[in-house]
Amino acid sequence: MDQNLQTGLLDAVDAAFDAQCAFLAELVSHPSTRGQEQSAQDFMAGELAARDYAVDRWQIDVDEIRHLPGFSPVLGPYDDAVNVVGSHSSRTGAGRSLILNGHIDVVPEGPLDMWNSPPYAPRISDGWMYGRGAGDMKAGLASNLFALDALRACGMAPAADVFFQSVVEEECTGNGALACLARGYKAEAALIPEPFAESLVTAQLGVIWFQVHLKGLPTHVAYAGSGSNAIEAAIPLISALHAMEARWNLPANRHADYTHMDHALNLNIGKIQGGDWTSSVPAWCVFDVRMAIFPGQSIEAAKVEIEAVLMDTARENAFLKNSLPEIVYHGFHAEGYALSADGSAAAAQAVGALEAAHGAVTGDALDRAAITATTDARFFGLYADTPALVYGPRAEAIHGFNERVDLESMRRVTKATALLIADWCGTEEI
Amino acid sequence: MDQNLQTGLLDAVDAAFDAQCAFLAELVSHPSTRGQEQSAQDFMAGELAARDYAVDRWQIDVDEIRHLPGFSPVLGPYDDAVNVVGSHSSRTGAGRSLILNGHIDVVPEGPLDMWNSPPYAPRISDGWMYGRGAGDMKAGLASNLFALDALRACGMAPAADVFFQSVVEEECTGNGALACLARGYKAEAALIPEPFAESLVTAQLGVIWFQVHLKGLPTHVAYAGSGSNAIEAAIPLISALHAMEARWNLPANRHADYTHMDHALNLNIGKIQGGDWTSSVPAWCVFDVRMAIFPGQSIEAAKVEIEAVLMDTARENAFLKNSLPEIVYHGFHAEGYALSADGSAAAAQAVGALEAAHGAVTGDALDRAAITATTDARFFGLYADTPALVYGPRAEAIHGFNERVDLESMRRVTKATALLIADWCGTEEI
Numbered sequence A, B: 001m002d003q004n005l006q007t008g009l010l011d012a013v014d015a016a017f018d019a020q021c022a023f024l025a026e027l028v029s030h031p032s033t034r035g036q037e038q039s040a041q042d043f044m045a046g047e048l049a050a051r052d053y054a055v056d057r058w059q060i061d062v063d064e065i066r067h068l069p070g071f072s073p074v075l076g077p078y079d080d081a082v083n084v085v086g087s088h089s090s091r092t093g094a095g096r097s098l099i100l101n102g103h104i105d106v107v108p109e110g111p112l113d114m115w116n117s118p119p120y121a122p123r124i125s126d127g128w129m130y131g132r133g134a135g136d137m138k139a140g141l142a143s144n145l146f147a148l149d150a151l152r153a154c155g156m157a158p159a160a161d162v163f164f165q166s167v168v169e170e171e172c173t174g175n176g177a178l179a180c181l182a183r184g185y186k187a188e189a190a191l192i193p194e195p196f197a198e199s200l201v202t203a204q205l206g207v208i209w210f211q212v213h214l215k216g217l218p219t220h221v222a223y224a225g226s227g228s229n230a231i232e233a234a235i236p237l238i239s240a241l242h243a244m245e246a247r248w249n250l251p252a253n254r255h256a257d258y259t260h261m262d263h264a265l266n267l268n269i270g271k272i273q274g275g276d277w278t279s280s281v282p283a284w285c286v287f288d289v290r291m292a293i294f295p296g297q298s299i300e301a302a303k304v305e306i307e308a309v310l311m312d313t314a315r316e317n318a319f320l321k322n323s324l325p326e327i328v329y330h331g332f333h334a335e336g337y338a339l340s341a342d343g344s345a346a347a348a349q350a351v352g353a354l355e356a357a358h359g360a361v362t363g364d365a366l367d368r369a370a371i372t373a374t375t376d377a378r379f380f381g382l383y384a385d386t387p388a389l390v391y392g393p394r395a396e397a398i399h400g401f402n403e404r405v406d407l408e409s410m411r412r413v414t415k416a417t418a419l420l421i422a423d424w425c426g427t428e429e430i
Helices: A003-015 A017-028 A038-050 A134-153 A175-182 A221-226 A230-248 A299-314 A345-362 A377-383 A407-425 B003-015 B017-028 B038-050 B134-153 B175-182 B221-226 B230-248 B299-314 B345-362 B377-383 B407-425
Strands: A054-059 A082-088 A098-103 A123-125 A128-130 A156-158 A162-167 A190-192 A200-204 A206-215 A267-274 A284-293 A326-328 A368-370 A388-390 A404-406 A427-429 B054-059 B082-088 B098-103 B123-125 B128-130 B156-158 B162-167 B190-192 B200-204 B206-215 B267-274 B284-293 B326-328 B368-370 B388-390 B404-406 B427-429
Touching: A003 A017, A003 A134, A003 A407, A017 A038, A017 A128, A017 A134, A017 A407, A038 A054, A038 A082, A038 A134, A038 A162, A082 A175, A098 A134, A098 A175, A098 A407, A128 A134, A134 A156, A134 A162, A134 A404, A134 A407, A156 A407, A162 A175, A175 A377, A190 A377, A200 A345, A200 A377, A200 A388, A206 A230, A206 A299, A221 B267, A230 A267, A230 A284, A230 A299, A230 B230, A230 B267, A267 B221, A267 B230, A284 A299, A299 A326, A345 A388, A345 A407, A377 A388, A404 A407, B003 B017, B003 B134, B003 B407, B017 B038, B017 B128, B017 B134, B017 B407, B038 B054, B038 B082, B038 B134, B038 B162, B082 B175, B098 B134, B098 B175, B098 B407, B128 B134, B134 B156, B134 B162, B134 B404, B134 B407, B156 B407, B162 B175, B175 B377, B190 B377, B200 B345, B200 B377, B200 B388, B206 B230, B206 B299, B230 B267, B230 B284, B230 B299, B284 B299, B299 B326, B345 B388, B345 B407, B377 B388, B404 B407
Parallel strands: A098 A162, A098 A190, A190 A388, A200 A368, B098 B162, B098 B190, B190 B388, B200 B368
Antiparallel strands: A054 A082, A082 A162, A123 A128, A128 A404, A156 A427, A206 A284, A206 A326, A267 A284, A267 B267, B054 B082, B082 B162, B123 B128, B128 B404, B156 B427, B206 B284, B206 B326, B267 B284
């Protein structure tokens, strides 16, 4: 890359960095949990329109995606599930097209009294910005947008089509990214700045969500012995699921990218609710489970085993054996994805471009990481033949209290992204 | 008792029995769960006023009862906690005064799909009336009222003051009955027709309610090993509570009236809730516990042991030991009560009167029962020096699905109650 352009881009990111932090703070102040993304998407759409990108904003129609590979089941309406894409159309089309993807949805903040400061009132301390979603992944959205701004500040535009995506549903299904695919957004590479500390994600796990609905036989607690407690009936089922988790993590069952990890696959009891009255033996209990699978592991086979584990255990319960649990899939049916397994020339070129950009900014080699979560990268990699680079800033306590993102890390990622765009897409004068 | 009066009372109950069943059906149709008792109390107050009883209706003021023995802690407002008492004032005052007590509150109905018919649409089948509260204890309220009606149908009134009480809060604190005491309602005996199958309750257990609030250390589930799951942390605490339950039930620890019961004291995990997101390690969990104690067992000592069990177990958890559970008492602080231990002449006379009435109606001796629940009888017996007779109709599945009451049993109890009133209070012409 032209040295002057490179210097110009890096300087432009620095020049706009205060504005970028202010943008991020504004974005974090929108509590965009599932179903509440609208104001944040309004803000994103406004920022994109102000920059003269062609803004496409649409409500996800489940009927348009439910037949597609990678679709995850949905409980409840999608009335508020709105994606935003801002498109840059190149005059020359001389370079390679690119998707800059990020998700606008954040996970619930949990009890407020466990935060040191309000989760949607972002604050900066010692170089970190605190707030729900600051790291996961609004800093990434800011990085994507301000990397494009840096080109413009240099009088340049990408010499290929670029699609800036702000999607919903990343935290529960991925159907937001899937809906972008279904709407026709395709490119020669994708970048997703998820907060993995400036490492390139070379593999990610699959994730399955399910709910276990248990019934009990309620009585007055005076006769508790004649009833069947639906809450306590959950306990052996949870134990059996953990035994399954241990089996799946055995060395013989590990994917090549995860052989060094003793416990890559985590099973999480994430929610529970049951019973109506303290002095009534509870008639019902529902608990929500997240379980991971390795890349290449079949979702259908995993579900068969999960169901067998639950039913076999339930049959050991005198009441449940005649009133078996109901298993409801209420979110992720996400396959694993390994960029490391993508032997295509496009993948090699995309990784090479990121290595060069990262090196130019940091002076360091690009670290690789196999992560124990999922990202929307799977849609590009598995279902659109598009190498997906997951590379974003350093964050801490994502999904936890006092979530925070390292602002200098965001600065570096923004710079690397600007260089990547200029390299991958090429540039043309505005 | 005069044989003509006795026959007249029994006939009067029969003559009004269809109306009594219609009254009960109307009462059951009011879904008078905690906080929703108003329409049922409206109905009761109207029925009492129509019979020319002096109706006293008041909102419980926690500040007027919180210092009294037997008070149970309250979470939340008492704006909707309204008692109704209808008073009969005797012209002559020749006999012994009587409280006819019943509670209007019912426990939640639970999932509707587990009922064969809607819980607040009472129906009669094979001599049973089905519906939430039909047995516990709206049939008792109907019995009390129509027993008084039977006297009136014979041209008679009790020759002593009689207080018909329709109280709230029996199912969670007993503060409704306590508020009646605090308001000055006293009598020489009390009858509470709780649904114990026409047996006289000679002993009842105490009950303690508590909530255990657990915190966790939330993280993205990808790093579940570094977090602490508040839901799963509950499991060893529940096990430890059950071990305590087993100790308290050991033969050496049993009250004399319960030596024949292997498991009189039931610990119930009645409700649970925790977590906000399937893919976040849950930061919080709350579970609700009901534990019974024997008559004579100290509530304070029981609480000390409960707290020690919970804290000792929590200290074995790497996270909880530094973030100990919070224990919240949110309901019953109910002592046990044994009528069998009341050696007073008044108690002997009251039991004798009930035996005579029961025998006259059924031809059978009066069965005795030590029950594994609590009732409002404790307030009269322990804190007002008033023998309290718990004697009511046969019911099934109280607190469960398809709760039902045996209507012929209600008829017999109503007859026995009419005879008891006439005997205990004496009669005077209207």
